[in-house]
Amino acid sequence: MDLMVLPEINLQLCTGCGDCIKACEPRALTLVGGKAVLAHPELCQYEGGCEPACPVGAIQLPYLVVFAKDR
Amino acid sequence: MADSTVSALGLLRQVPYFASLPEHVLAALAQAVRFRRYARGQVIFLEREPCAGFFIVAAGEVKIFKLSPQGREQILQHLGPGHTFNEVAVLDGGPNPASASALTDATLCCIRREVIRQLALAHPELAWALIESLAQRARHLVAMVEDLSLRSVKARLARLLLAEAERASQADTLERSHLISQAEMAARLGTVREMIGRALRDLAEEGLITFDRHRIVIADRNRLQEVAELG
Numbered sequence: 583m584d585l586m587v588l589p590e591i592n593l594q595l596c597t598g599c600g601d602c603i604k605a606c607e608p609r610a611l612t613l614v615g616g617k618a619v620l621a622h623p624e625l626c627q628y629e630g631g632c633e634p635a636c637p638v639g640a641i642q643l644p645y646l647v648v649f650a651k652d653r
Numbered sequence: 654m655a656d657s658t659v660s661a662l663g664l665l666r667q668v669p670y671f672a673s674l675p676e677h678v679l680a681a682l683a684q685a686v687r688f689r690r691y692a693r694g695q696v697i698f699l700e701r702e703p704c705a706g707f708f709i710v711a712a713g714e715v716k717i718f719k720l721s722p723q724g725r726e727q728i729l730q731h732l733g734p735g736h737t738f739n740e741v742a743v744l745d746g747g748p749n750p751a752s753a754s755a756l757t758d759a760t761l762c763c764i765r766r767e768v769i770r771q772l773a774l775a776h777p778e779l780a781w782a783l784i785e786s787l788a789q790r791a792r793h794l795v796a797m798v799e800d801l802s803l804r805s806v807k808a809r810l811a812r813l814l815l816a817e818a819e820r821a822s823q824a825d826t827l828e829r830s831h832l833i834s835q836a837e838m839a840a841r842l843g844t845v846r847e848m849i850g851r852a853l854r855d856l857a858e859e860g861l862i863t864f865d866r867h868r869i870v871i872a873d874r875n876r877l878q879e880v881a882e883l884g
Contacts, residue, residue, distance in 0.1 A: 587832065587867035628866040633835065634850065644832035647817035647869045 587644060588626060589633070593617050595640035605635035661686040664711050664762060667735035670785040678776045685768040691755035693829075700752045704742035706763045710734050713759025714830050717751050718840070726840040730793065731756065740786050743769050757830050801843045804884045807852045809842045811881035814862065818871050832867075856880070 598616035603609075610625040611618055611632060618641070620626065632641050661683035665671050671679065688711065691697055698705035700719065708715075710732050717730045717738055729751055732738055742749045743766045773780040800809055813833075821831050833841075835849045842849070853869070856862045861877045863870045871877055 590834070634847070639836060639846070642834035642836050643867070644829070644834045644837075645867055645869045646821060646827065646832050647814050647871065648821055649818045649871050649874060 587628075587646065588623050589620060589628075590642045590644060591618050591620060592640045592642075595638050596636075597638055597640075599637065601635045601637060602632040602641055605631035607631065660711075661688075661762060664709060664735075668709060668737055669735070670782045670789070674776075674778050674782060678772070678779050681772055681776070682764065682779070685764045685772070686762045687764070689761050689763055691759045691761065693755055693757050693759075695755050697753040697755060697761065698739070698749050700750060701748045703748055704746060704766050705739060705749055706765050707740065707743045707769050708738050708753070709762040709764075710736050710738075711760040711762055714756040715753055715759055715761070716756050717753050719751050725845070727843055728837075728840045729797070737786055740783060740790060742766070744783065744787065757828065806842060806844050806848050807855060808881055808884050809844075810838065810849060810852045811856070811861075811877050813838060813841060814856075814869065814871060815874070815877060815881060 596617045598613060598618065600613055600618075602618050603611045603613060606626075607629065608622075608625040608627050610620055610622045610627075612621040613619070614621065628643060630643055633643050635641075662679055665674075665679050665682055665686075671682075674682075686709075691713075697708070697715065712734055715732045715736075715738065716728050717732065718726050718728045720726055730738075738753060739749060741747075746766065769779075769783075773783060800812075804812075817831075817833055821827065824831055835846045835853070838849045839846045853862070856877070857864065859876075861871070861873045861880065863872050
């Protein structure tokens, strides 16, 4: 699996409230032009705090589901 | 014979319930096919709009879904190459019963309702094939009603995780369409993201799954299967 998997932000839904940025401990997210942006993808630990923090469902963390043997 | 007719014939032969149609019926259908391309995320048609025609997926993936007035999505089906959709509106002439959009870049074949109707009247084999497709759709929807009404979110999720892992294990190359977010799980299972988050935590605490960054790893397949079957 060589796909680069990162959180997805729907900029049309994002209201720029900043709740996801407060929830992101590694500080991978920031606000740019009033929208949340994954400015530092290398810092993202996929902890999953940003997704439930977003009040409008603008952030999604896609997952790959695998059997342990296929890992 | 034009190239597009040749490729349409190849596609029609991929549709399971068209496989036994005589060549002249397939050829007549192939003549009526129109290819259309859609970008990932593009809406193909919306529910309640006039019948958009009969569709066959030639390449890519499509989702069929319903939206609540509050914008909550219920995904009815994911469809790949060789699958058909919108038979109900084509047969009863009513509006599209659900919406459809492209999950990936997709190429679809579309046949107008009137063309299907005339061909079905002329060729009983095609009419029977369409009845078979409707019967399959009814089976799928009955199974979905059973799932939504009789199984817990946790059991439905267990079944979905097993199916997704099976799909990923059979893929030659992994793409975005092999990934699934909690919101997408919720839309597939008729619930909300919060319930999915809770059920995933339960399964993790019981040691059935583990999280490895963007991977949900099924650590105990047998026990997860038991959860899926218990309901």
